[in-house]
Amino acid sequence: MAGARxxxxxxxxxxxxxxxxxxxxxxxxxxxxxxxxxxxEGRELIWGVSLENYRRLFGQAYLFRAILVSVEITLTVTxxxxxxAYPLAWIIAFRVPERWQRLALLLAILPFWTSxxxxxxxxxxxxxxEGIINKALIGLGLISEPLTLASTRFATVTGFxxxxxxxxxxxxxxxxxxxxxxxxxxxxxxGANGWQAFRHVILPLTLPGIVTGAFLxxxxxxxxxxxxxxxxxxxxxxxxxxIMVQLGRGANFPLAAAMSIVLMALVTLAYLAAAxxxxxxxx
Amino acid sequence: MTKPTPPRRVQIATATCLAxxxxxxxxxxxLNALVWCDHTDPALIEPFETANDVKVxxxxxxxxxxALALLEQSRPGDWxxxxxxxxxxxxxxxxxxMAELPRDQLPLDDFFGTVEMKxxxxxxxxxxxxxxxxxxxxxxxxxxxxxxxxxxxMATAWSDKYxxxxxxxxxxxxxxxLVAIADGFKTAELTADDLPALKKTLFTMKENARSxxxxxxxxxxxxxxxxxxxxxxxxxLTAVLAEENPNLTWTIPDQGAVRWSEAIGVLxxxxxxxxAAKFVEYIVSPEGQARLATSSCYWGMPANRKAxxxxxxxxxxxxxxxxxxxxxxxxxxxxxxxxxxxQKMQDVWLEMLQH
Numbered sequence: 230m231a232g233a234r235x236x237x238x239x240x241x242x243x244x245x246x247x248x249x250x251x252x253x254x255x256x257x258x259x260x261x262x263x264x265x266x267x268x269x270e271g272r273e274l275i276w277g278v279s280l281e282n283y284r285r286l287f288g289q290a291y292l293f294r295a296i297l298v299s300v301e302i303t304l305t306v307t308x309x310x311x312x313x314a315y316p317l318a319w320i321i322a323f324r325v326p327e328r329w330q331r332l333a334l335l336l337a338i339l340p341f342w343t344s345x346x347x348x349x350x351x352x353x354x355x356x357x358x359e360g361i362i363n364k365a366l367i368g369l370g371l372i373s374e375p376l377t378l379a380s381t382r383f384a385t386v387t388g389f390x391x392x393x394x395x396x397x398x399x400x401x402x403x404x405x406x407x408x409x410x411x412x413x414x415x416x417x418x419x420g421a422n423g424w425q426a427f428r429h430v431i432l433p434l435t436l437p438g439i440v441t442g443a444f445l446x447x448x449x450x451x452x453x454x455x456x457x458x459x460x461x462x463x464x465x466x467x468x469x470x471x472i473m474v475q476l477g478r479g480a481n482f483p484l485a486a487a488m489s490i491v492l493m494a495l496v497t498l499a500y501l502a503a504a505x506x507x508x509x510x511x512x
Numbered sequence: 513m514t515k516p517t518p519p520r521r522v523q524i525a526t527a528t529c530l531a532x533x534x535x536x537x538x539x540x541x542x543l544n545a546l547v548w549c550d551h552t553d554p555a556l557i558e559p560f561e562t563a564n565d566v567k568v569x570x571x572x573x574x575x576x577x578x579a580l581a582l583l584e585q586s587r588p589g590d591w592x593x594x595x596x597x598x599x600x601x602x603x604x605x606x607x608x609x610m611a612e613l614p615r616d617q618l619p620l621d622d623f624f625g626t627v628e629m630k631x632x633x634x635x636x637x638x639x640x641x642x643x644x645x646x647x648x649x650x651x652x653x654x655x656x657x658x659x660x661x662x663x664x665x666m667a668t669a670w671s672d673k674y675x676x677x678x679x680x681x682x683x684x685x686x687x688x689x690l691v692a693i694a695d696g697f698k699t700a701e702l703t704a705d706d707l708p709a710l711k712k713t714l715f716t717m718k719e720n721a722r723s724x725x726x727x728x729x730x731x732x733x734x735x736x737x738x739x740x741x742x743x744x745x746x747x748x749l750t751a752v753l754a755e756e757n758p759n760l761t762w763t764i765p766d767q768g769a770v771r772w773s774e775a776i777g778v779l780x781x782x783x784x785x786x787x788a789a790k791f792v793e794y795i796v797s798p799e800g801q802a803r804l805a806t807s808s809c810y811w812g813m814p815a816n817r818k819a820x821x822x823x824x825x826x827x828x829x830x831x832x833x834x835x836x837x838x839x840x841x842x843x844x845x846x847x848x849x850x851x852x853x854x855q856k857m858q859d860v861w862l863e864m865l866q867h
Binding site for chain 1: 574575577578580581676679682684722723724725726728729732733736737738850851852854855858859862863865866
């Protein structure tokens, strides 16, 4: 009797989360998957089971290229962000005096307080032909003609990295400060030098923080269309940009849904690759 | 028993909150308008709201397909007013979405030449929408940085002479229309067979372009000197920049340009048709037209000539008021593709972006 009551109570506790997931993930996902199998005839939506949208995505060069561009940019951003964020998190965790660490973290995440769109346009001004970087380089006599920085993939990656370094710094820092200094001391006592202690002890122990941050970076980056739109100058299209064009211009919901499913599949692959180290309890 | 008195600070705070509540601002009625961004300017809307004790809720959209999708997803009566591309008015009339407008309340006799677009906005002698603003998708440029004479020929404007100094406005319909005009096609007669030729020109243009961007990105690129030419630009792009930088200007090349035109109407499912029609009448009145022409989102020519009485000489100069009769003769309307051609044009456009 008590067991049955516990079961009912257990379901009662779980039900809100289940209903939430059902309403805001499962149902939308099923609708989106069904939509990706529908087709457009003229402007009329025809429900059915057709792989036409997927055939177009992988068969039409400009659509397939959008998927490749998304993956290339996302991987570049993730790797560069990790490489920059790790030393920053390390410095904040181990080199900045404890009483200043909060302030240092605050400064590190300060750009989060600015609107995403405003930040992208700010970068556009910084990277412009007559922006501060080109003016400084010309002023220093390092170049005679302005460099093409804005409206390039470099600009897109820069805008993304600026944002995601902050995110990764937080996750890596949270992981680093949990590590007992005894791990490093023990490694040194056993004859490891500084690099070996880092490579074989500290780095593996901080992988959960790195991978969690990297996974979040991957998810957020591959789904973003604003930064490539503003900073990339539309010189190459990413998957989310294709989705926006299909929704906004052609009301082609089936093709947009198919591209969304492909992007979700890529995120799932990233999750599977990272699952071994994804330990949220460690950050 | 004495009723407890709240602390004085609480009383003051409550009184302050009540004083700040916008009770007086509550309008008796509301209108829901699905519009382009120029119709969201408070300077345009507020005089009508005040005069009629009504709140006009504006929902901004881009692209007719989006508007149609929004209407399809809404309940009948959710929307009262629709602003739409004039060339797409027949589509919404055919779909039974538009209500008839009272002809005698519209100052159509005061309109510029052909901008009324009777063929699009009327059916069987009944008016379903009215043109309220128009302008051109043409060539905007920095006259300080490029030779204005070069801008009179589209092929030169986007040639390698100006490589990496060109931005392309990211809207396939007008820019492909402009390319069609440059290639000698008529925008109204475009077919799928013409697309390979347009594609070739678009690819050339893209090879010489620095970026492809929407309105703000194109304006930013021109204003910051990132580019010196915007293909597909026009008064709507440079007018708001001209005050700070008079060198940012536009022209209609010798081959011509594309004329954009927006129309406003009342939705058939509206439950407030009289109020909605009153709003339309306000928008096409000389005062409303002058405010719409100089909307903070983008400028454009008012359809009603009498708006000129409410515009300054400087504003008219930016709009090229005195040259409109000539411009109207040389410009062609946006292409109006059917669904199939529209999809093919989008494919070409996306291919160009990935080129």
